[in-house]
Amino acid sequence: MKYTLLLCCHNRFDIVPEGFTPIQCGSALNPPVSEAEKDDVGDNISQKNPSYCELTAHYFAWKNIDAEYYGFCHYRRFFVFNDRIKKPYIVCGTVSENDITLLGNRQKLEQIFQDHDMIVTRSENMGLTVSRHYCTSKYHYREDLEQFIRILEVQFPDYKIAAERYLSQCSQHFCNMFVMKKADFHEYCSVLFSVLAEFDKVKRVHGDFQSDRTDGYLGEIFTGIFIARKREQGLRIKELPRMDVGCTAKKRVLYYLLPPESRARFIVKRWIKKLKRKHETKT
Numbered sequence: 001m002k003y004t005l006l007l008c009c010h011n012r013f014d015i016v017p018e019g020f021t022p023i024q025c026g027s028a029l030n031p032p033v034s035e036a037e038k039d040d041v042g043d044n045i046s047q048k049n050p051s052y053c054e055l056t057a058h059y060f061a062w063k064n065i066d067a068e069y070y071g072f073c074h075y076r077r078f079f080v081f082n083d084r085i086k087k088p089y090i091v092c093g094t095v096s097e098n099d100i101t102l103l104g105n106r107q108k109l110e111q112i113f114q115d116h117d118m119i120v121t122r123s124e125n126m127g128l129t130v131s132r133h134y135c136t137s138k139y140h141y142r143e144d145l146e147q148f149i150r151i152l153e154v155q156f157p158d159y160k161i162a163a164e165r166y167l168s169q170c171s172q173h174f175c176n177m178f179v180m181k182k183a184d185f186h187e188y189c190s191v192l193f194s195v196l197a198e199f200d201k202v203k204r205v206h207g208d209f210q211s212d213r214t215d216g217y218l219g220e221i222f223t224g225i226f227i228a229r230k231r232e233q234g235l236r237i238k239e240l241p242r243m244d245v246g247c248t249a250k251k252r253v254l255y256y257l258l259p260p261e262s263r264a265r266f267i268v269k270r271w272i273k274k275l276k277r278k279h280e281t282k283t
Contacts, residue, residue, distance in 0.1 A: 001113070003106060004067035005179070008054040009036060009075035015095060015245065017078055018105035020071075023057045025049050050209070051200075053216025054176055055192075062189040071109075071119070071179030079119065079177065080241045081108045088122040090243045091255045102243065109179060116238040119179040120227055123171035123239060127265070130224065131167040139210040140217055144203065148218045151198045152225075156191055162229035173224040175242065176216075184230065192222050 005020040007013065011033060013022055024033040026049025028040035039056045040046035043063035049056045054074065061070055073079060080090060081104035092099060112119060126133045135142040149167070153160045180188065196215050206212050231237060247255070258265040 001110060002066075002068045003071065003109065003179075004061055004065045004069070005071040005073075005106075005109075006037075006057055006061060007073055007075055008057045009033060010049075013075035015075070015078070015100065015103070017073065017100075017103040019109070020073065022075070023060070025054050025057045048215070051212055051215045052196075052219070053213055055196075055216055055219045058176070058189060058219075059193060062186065062193075068182055069109075069113070069179055070182065070185040073177050074175065076244060076246045077175050077177065078103045078243045078245070079121070079179075080104075080243050082241070085241045087259075088124045088241055090241065091247045091252050092243060092245045093247055093249065093252065095243075095245050099243065112238050115236065117181060117235040118184060118227075118230060118237045120223075120237060120239055121173050121175055121177050122241045123173050125171050127170060127267075129168050129170055130172045130221070133172065134217070134221060139206075139208075139213070141204075141206065141211070141214075144199075144214050144218065145221065147202060148195065148199050148221070152191075152195050152222075155195055155198065159191070159225060159229055162232055163225045166225045166228040167221075173227055174220065176220050176223050177242065178223065178227075184235075188223075188226050191226070192219060195222070 003019065007016055007020045007022045008025050009022050010025050010030065013033075013036070016022055022033070022036040024030070024036040024038055026046055027033070027038035028044075028046035029049060032038070038046075039060040041064070042060070044056070045052060045059045046056050052059075054072065058072065080102045082102050109119070128136075131145065134140050134145050149163055152163060196218070199218070200215070203214060206214070227237060258268060
């Protein structure tokens with residue numbers, strides 16, 4: 001089986017799982033990263049990286065690489081090939097040799113695909129719906145999500161049920177990480193980039209670097225919708241935990257005490273927001 005497995009990066013990287021090839025996202029705009037493929041050759045949208053994030057690598061693979069399977073991870077986020085780990089993720093600072101053995105190889109991928117049609121990140125229950133989580137998250141805007149979904153449902157009405165189901169559930173797939181068969185990946189890209197092209201004609205520029213990564217944020221939402229759509233069609237989907245590396249001690253402690261998918265974290269964040277609003281009202 002012919003795999004194209006890409007590790008998305010924008011600057012230096014330290015870890016490359018066996019079988020993956022680093023690719024620099026936005027290479028048209030940034031100094032070259034040694035030992036990484038570039039996403040600005042052939043048919044590409046590399047210059048859209050500030051808004052599209054890792055989706056420029058997805059587009060590049062779609063238009064320029066012929067494979068039976070396409071997969072993506074990030075330079076600080078990786079799939080963990082160990083079913084004994086029940087959490088959605090592992091948070092690490094540095095990575096030991098033992099940790100690296102968890103990141104898998106092509107043989108493990110082939111074993112999974114004997115019984116499955118797709119690999120995705122393990123879903124996380126955020127304690128609130130996917131829609132509400134997006135609309136209440138920093139740098140995210142309700143109007144962007146609503147506009148994107150309107151365009152999706154007009155261009156691809158068959159996705160309407162999957163979109164409604166995914167946005168109304170509390171379990172969410174993060175990071176735009178997956179391994180898919182060719183037909184599924186090409187469908188994913190043809191739908192996503194068609195919708196984003198139309199969205200770009202009407203989207204509002206928010207005016208700061210983080211907020212204007214809108215297309216990438218919406219791409220992450222669409223990945224979840226696409227997974228929901230494929231479940232409707234009966235595909236056998238394997239969910240794997242992920243490993244987040246390079247995390248500070250503060251972040252590791254926070255994840256331990258208040259996991260991102262926990263109801264407690266949501267309650268604390270909501271309490272902090274109320275205190276901030278109360279303080280702003282007084283001042």
